[in-house]
Amino acid sequence: MNKNIKHIIFDLDGTLLDSMPVWKNTGQTYLERHHLPVPSNLRSILKTQTLPESAAYFREHLGAKQSVEEICNEVISYVSDQYAHYIPLKSHARDFLEQERKKGTKMCILTASEASYIHLALDRLKITPYFEFIATCTEIGANKDDPRVFRAMMEKLGGTQEDTAVFEDACYAVKGAKAAGLQVVAVYDAMTEKDIPEIQAAADQYIHSYTELLEKE
Numbered sequence: 001m002n003k004n005i006k007h008i009i010f011d012l013d014g015t016l017l018d019s020m021p022v023w024k025n026t027g028q029t030y031l032e033r034h035h036l037p038v039p040s041n042l043r044s045i046l047k048t049q050t051l052p053e054s055a056a057y058f059r060e061h062l063g064a065k066q067s068v069e070e071i072c073n074e075v076i077s078y079v080s081d082q083y084a085h086y087i088p089l090k091s092h093a094r095d096f097l098e099q100e101r102k103k104g105t106k107m108c109i110l111t112a113s114e115a116s117y118i119h120l121a122l123d124r125l126k127i128t129p130y131f132e133f134i135a136t137c138t139e140i141g142a143n144k145d146d147p148r149v150f151r152a153m154m155e156k157l158g159g160t161q162e163d164t165a166v167f168e169d170a171c172y173a174v175k176g177a178k179a180a181g182l183q184v185v186a187v188y189d190a191m192t193e194k195d196i197p198e199i200q201a202a203a204d205q206y207i208h209s210y211t212e213l214l215e216k217e
Helices: 020-024 026-033 042-046 051-062 068-085 093-103 115-124 147-157 171-179 190-202
Strands: 007-010 106-111 133-136 164-168 183-187 205-207
Touching (some): 007 147, 026 042, 106 115, 147 164, 147 171, 171 183, 171 190, 190 205
Parallel strands (some): 007 164, 164 183
């Protein structure tokens, strides 16, 4: 990672939290529970969407009868329990956060997940104090394929293109951050394994573990 970095925008799921296994089959489980068709490319469709967008997709394209709000509530009920009690941090993520805090790096979270459940995990894991703020794509009203989202977070942190890095695991978000002119550190997650060559080509740095970024004392 560039030594000039003084601001970091973190993704949450798959980057700081080892939460992607929870999401892997959530959409499929909902559709099967309601006897709705499951497209073969469902995961690729949902991976860039917020939960309300996914719920709208279920209604408009797959025949879901519940309202967007009802679909979201059903999914969130299951997911919230996982965030509140089970989802762990990625290995050595806390060590890296502590290292950067001691250096004075200003950090925030930008996530496509929803505030209603992510704070359950952040508070349980006691990492909320590391961040200046926590923003969701739903609150902002835009997705991470839009470079303007990353520029807005950079400006809110007080950073510049030269001193701000983005940590991401998803290919579309890596590309969005690069289009914003920011340095991108891509973090390995098993859910994005098939995209690794494309992610590596787009990112400035690719890590399998935060241990690669820990400085020797």
